[in-house]
Amino acid sequence: MSFREVLTRREAALYLEQVAVADLAERFGTPLYVYSRGALIERVERLRRAFEGAPHLLAYSLKANMNLAIVRTFLDHGCGADVTSRGELERALRAGADPRMIVYSGVGKRADEIERALEVGIRMFNVESLEELITLDARAQALGKVAPISFRLNPDVDPETHPKIATGLRSSKFGIPIEDAAKAYAHAESLLNVRVAGVDCHIGSQMTSLGPLRDALLRIKNVVLALHAQGHRIELIDIGGGLGVEYSGHDDPPTPEAYAALALEVLGGLDATLVCEPGRVLTAGAGIFVTRALYRKQNADRKFLIVDGGMNDLLRPALYQAEMRIETDPLRAGDRAPVDIVGPVCETTDRFAEQRALPNVEPGDLVVIRDAGAYGFAMASGYNGRPLVAEVMVDGSRAELIRRRQTLEETWQGESIPEWDR
Ligand code: LLP
Numbered sequence: 001m002s003f004r005e006v007l008t009r010r011e012a013a014l015y016l017e018q019v020a021v022a023d024l025a026e027r028f029g030t031p032l033y034v035y036s037r038g039a040l041i042e043r044v045e046r047l048r049r050a051f052e053g054a055p056h057l058l059a060y061s062l063k064a065n066m067n068l069a070i071v072r073t074f075l076d077h078g079c080g081a082d083v084t085s086r087g088e089l090e091r092a093l094r095a096g097a098d099p100r101m102i103v104y105s106g107v108g109k110r111a112d113e114i115e116r117a118l119e120v121g122i123r124m125f126n127v128e129s130l131e132e133l134i135t136l137d138a139r140a141q142a143l144g145k146v147a148p149i150s151f152r153l154n155p156d157v158d159p160e161t162h163p164k165i166a167t168g169l170r171s172s173k174f175g176i177p178i179e180d181a182a183k184a185y186a187h188a189e190s191l192l193n194v195r196v197a198g199v200d201c202h203i204g205s206q207m208t209s210l211g212p213l214r215d216a217l218l219r220i221k222n223v224v225l226a227l228h229a230q231g232h233r234i235e236l237i238d239i240g241g242g243l244g245v246e247y248s249g250h251d252d253p254p255t256p257e258a259y260a261a262l263a264l265e266v267l268g269g270l271d272a273t274l275v276c277e278p279g280r281v282l283t284a285g286a287g288i289f290v291t292r293a294l295y296r297k298q299n300a301d302r303k304f305l306i307v308d309g310g311m312n313d314l315l316r317p318a319l320y321q322a323e324m325r326i327e328t329d330p331l332r333a334g335d336r337a338p339v340d341i342v343g344p345v346c347e348t349t350d351r352f353a354e355q356r357a358l359p360n361v362e363p364g365d366l367v368v369i370r371d372a373g374a375y376g377f378a379m380a381s382g383y384n385g386r387p388l389v390a391e392v393m394v395d396g397s398r399a400e401l402i403r404r405r406q407t408l409e410e411t412w413q414g415e416s417i418p419e420w421d422r
Helices: 021-028 037-050 068-076 086-095 111-120 130-143 178-189 211-229 256-270 280-286 316-320
Strands: 007-010 013-016 032-036 056-061 080-083 102-104 124-127 147-154 194-200 236-238 273-276 287-299 302-307 326-329 337-342 351-358 366-369 390-395 398-403
Touching (some): 013 021, 013 326, 021 032, 021 287, 021 366, 021 390, 032 037, 032 280, 037 056, 037 068, 037 256, 037 280, 037 390, 056 068, 056 102, 068 080, 068 086, 068 390, 068 398, 086 102, 086 111, 102 111, 111 130, 124 194, 124 236, 130 147, 130 178, 147 178, 178 194, 211 256, 316 351, 326 351
Parallel strands (some): 032 390, 056 273, 080 102, 102 124, 124 147, 147 194, 194 236, 236 273, 302 337
Antiparallel strands (some): 007 013, 287 302, 326 366, 337 351, 390 398
8 A cells, every 4th residue: 555545434434534424425415525635745745755866846737636725735735737728727826836837738739828828937838749839939929938848759658557548659649759859859949939948758647567657768868868969958857647546456556756766767867857747646545536325226137326426527437447446334234245336327337336346335325436536526527417516625623615516507607598599
């Protein structure tokens, strides 16, 4: 176990820090996301300590969980931000981020998004195509600015993760092929309104072994050495995010210490600040998703447990067949029997677990999904007319709403019926 478990049992009841999950469900309703502030801090501090041996910037990747309270917690502990849209940029700024600690990644930055990032003066644009570079140069010129850039290099390495979250293969849309690096940097040098600041790569998410990352970083190192030889000053080396977490008994992710040690070992001697864009490793294990059991039934030879949370609230099991650990509250006696845990959404794929051996659950009991702090709420939608759920942060024995549940009226806010039909 890489981190201390945040969800504990006291007799039959579940607790997050000092607060009973049943009390949270009662007070804030279900479905509900709850995050432990202590766990967020433990994770970020541990990663920060692991990188202490070298100049570094932990740019929290907002895509994992962009709630302002979460972002603020990481900013308070020395992080910058990795953003991928204007929306994330504004959130980072709103949470109090120093623009000099923001990097901007993504294959499809629009001109208006680029302009805003130039205006506030971010640390680096991770450029993903030559056409993006040209747009960036033009927008910078129009604003009388110089854009600090890196190229996101695609090292053609298989991160050995779920194919839907692998990004470092030649066939993916991400980055530019690593063998085109010299040409790309030479092109950047020829432009007046961009300035070469670094190199960048991100090969995939939920990586549970370091081998692929080692391969990728060695390739990046060679590029940096070649760029040095051509007279480029590389002040930032961005290794992306991707460190995996333990979702089920089968995953055995590297520790933050081993991860940082690898980065320092391969890239430490290059006289650059290491940038890392952690998302999942900082938030996944700090969060839970709390649902309430509604009904039980049996169709043919399958038992189903229907809960009030659905794939629209937590998409990972439906989209990536993610196996996430599940707890029940109260813990009832009796044999464990395999059951499909499903939500109310009208899709067969709306299933949190298939044939999972769970203790007895009765309608009204809580069914809690662990490690839901990353890519949980962040990927939620209003599918099937379902309001976005509430989010709560717990700190010791305190619990505070950090996003209230959407009201039904808000779910159709902004829509209107055309005049001809009124
Ligand atoms: N940097 C870049 C450029 C990225 O594309 C990502 C994730 C990260 C950093 C953060 O990676 P992390 O440390 O969280 O692995 N929705 C999927 C994960 C998609 C990841 C997308 N990019 C899931 O639920 O598994």
